[in-house]
Amino acid sequence: MSEKTMNLTLKVWRQKNENTKGKFVTIQAKGISSDMSFLEMLDVVNEDLTRKGEDPIYFDHDCREGICGMCSLHINGQPHGPKQGTTTCQLHMRSFHDGQTIVIEPWRAAAFPVIKDLAVDRTAFDRIQQAGGYVSVNTGGVPDGNAIPIPKIKADEAFESATCIGCGACVAACKNASAMLFVSAKISQYALLPQGQAERYDRAQAMVEQMDKEGFGACTVTKACEAECPVGIKLTNIARMNRDYLNAKFFKEKTIHS
């Protein structure tokens, strides 16, 4: 670990609210340590702005451990910045160099309206989950946890799909602003597990239809979503989703089991 100090030029998207037009504003970030996380760099900039009586830059963030999915940011044209497999909060300034210009934008998608500066409204994701992203069991009255053995390989695969953090980088990366990677991850988690079979096809249909209603685009298999996903959700999820959706839609096979 060798700490370096750098000066940067930030071009930051500033927008007062949903109803006003935004624009890029140039801000100098001075004396930034290479050990800082990207968001800590923004904290430093915000402290400076506040001291000058200027409105700090609003950005979404919370856990700063790469798991809550709240942080976003399109950095130099890439969701979550230049490093693969990380969220913005886990990106460190050592990935940048002294004198660099960094362009920081919010996620861009019709279904994710900007609400202020770098923060967008991602409630469309919640509504898709509400449409069917669950197994319909009430609390209590369920069988013993070991009543249904699940092959380890299936359980692990379901886990891989379930690790989606719901950040929206897939949508931001896609030229069509498609949400298919996000939606298919949840559909796949349940499709791979015995618990999810009873509602498998209804779920796929309901979630896909809600996704379309929210105004997300179609998938043209450019794989940009997979490349930018901070937790490595795989494109094969989309194939599984499409298969289940088609089954539900055209063959009305709502109760088939795989």
Next chain:
Amino acid sequence: MLDSKIPEGPLAEKWSKHKFNLKLVNPANKRKFTIIVVGTGLAGASAAASLAELGYNVKTFCYQDSPRRAHSIAAQGGINAAKNYQNDGDSVYRLFYDTIKGGDYRAREANVHRLAEVSVNIIDQCVAQGVPFAREYGGLLDNRSFGGAQVSRTFYARGQTGQQLLLGAYSALNRQIHTGKVISYTRHEMLDVVMIDGHAKGVVTRDLKTGEIEAHEGHAVLLCTGGYGNVFFLSTNAMGCNVTAAWRAHKRGAYFANPCYTQIHPTCIPVTGDHQSKLTLMSESLRNDGRVWVPKTVELAEKLRKGQIKASDIKEEERDYFLERKYPSFGNLVPRDVASRNAKMMCDEGRGVGTTGLAVYLDFAEAIQRMGEDTVRAKYGNLFDMYYQITDENPYKQPMRIYPAVHYTMGGLWVDYNLMTSIPGLYALGECNFSDHGANRLGASALMQGLADGYFVIPYTVGDYLTNLGSFAPVDKKHPAFEATRKEVEDKVKKLLSLKGSKTVDDIHKKLGHIMWEYCGMARNENGLKKAKGLIQELRKEFWSDVTVLGDNEELNLSLEKAGRVADFLELGELMVDDALNRSESCGGHFREESATPEGEAKRDDEHFAYVSAWQYNGDNQPETLHKEELVFENVKLTQRSYK
């Protein structure tokens, strides 16, 4: 005065009998009641979903943009349950006993036993929801030993157990939002409780997006708002975690219990500089295979700090594996408080490593030699990656540096056996209450408690209160208390926005954090605590006279959000110090230097301190009144913890 409402009868029968004695609400009448749930982490989401399934109308509130972001999501290690799937001697009683002992005999027997009882139902519930727990090749659930437990009772989903459990509860919540039984308010912060005739009848919230300050009515209010670790500025909590909901409830009459009990977690990534915004925890499962050490001499440590030598230059005989040396039977797996305190001691002696000297090594060289790098990668890969990401050091090649960080708060709102606070109709669930972990929480027990409270306790206990209201009438929204409370909140927001000083909110928050860490952190003493009290009072004045809060109410306003939370931390901090001063014994995470054994280990004083401290608010800048709930131990024998 404090009635814990612990049911009569033998320990193992208390909860079953109590469930029978609690009054039920007729299914047709449940829809006449509205329940407000604040916070959507494990406790909040599980409670909201379960209550809506029963037929109640539920409103949930969270400050994040989605219920799924609550900080339960960041829990790594696992969740305990007394399933005894491993046939290794576990039982409900053993989990109960371990939790009581681990909490250093400062928790209620009855609550902890109930927790152990329902732990088994939690696993069943989560599996039914499709939570992808780790499994063995035969397809059954896998378990591991965690945090020094002698049995393997921890269920896990790689290093993301909290995420998977929360997404499970969130899915159950989503199902109820879809049916319309739950109305979910996101980007809303609760700023007060509405009181009518001494009962909680609603909350006042601020819409963080529009600034709208609004009153919401309900027949009962459940606070599931987590802990207050961010009073230290630096902690493993999420940036937004705060005490505001609990503190405003405290100011309306809810007693605050054991505020000085904070847990400092031993395996966190050390601080690098002043810019640091939060600390990152690495699961303590690392201590299963990693060995903790510092150099034997201050001279060697100095050379390390200056970068003149590397860890690998230090010979085996020059290393002090201090946990293995001092605690031969538990070694590196001693409980969190013991591990943390010892790391601090080493650094205080000048034997700390890293450029700041505030770190000890956690070394995997021996583990890699023993089981191979691939096995180590399979077990800890994601943690090693995270460490590498943050520090730019490769833990496969050189030892990790770790240092303790504030992680969890065992203190919280005082609740009775039904999880009701001292305000009728106001409940506290999960980390927000004080009830189950005593003075120290065991690993993999936080997730268990959050879900126990939400899935399996509150659905039974809240009905009893609602039935006893004696009416199914809706809460009168026109009652003047709603507008009066709303106005009070609005005035407070205006007051904050009028502050135009020279300091930022973070300046003050960082200072508060330093005071708390220095004097009310891993080791406390009377002089330091008294000094801290004065410093906090001064800092509070500085806040109200010299802080600056920018912008307007009617927008997403970062400095306003932070200011309100820090204002409350500045009051809570003083109460924590008062509580630590009052408790002149050492117990669990609370180490009073005056109360130590000759070997420097924590010494409890059961004769004088086997009680819960519950503090009553008496008005701004007034000393709070201490109420004591005596802890009665009928089943376990109090012993001094020893891990030697």
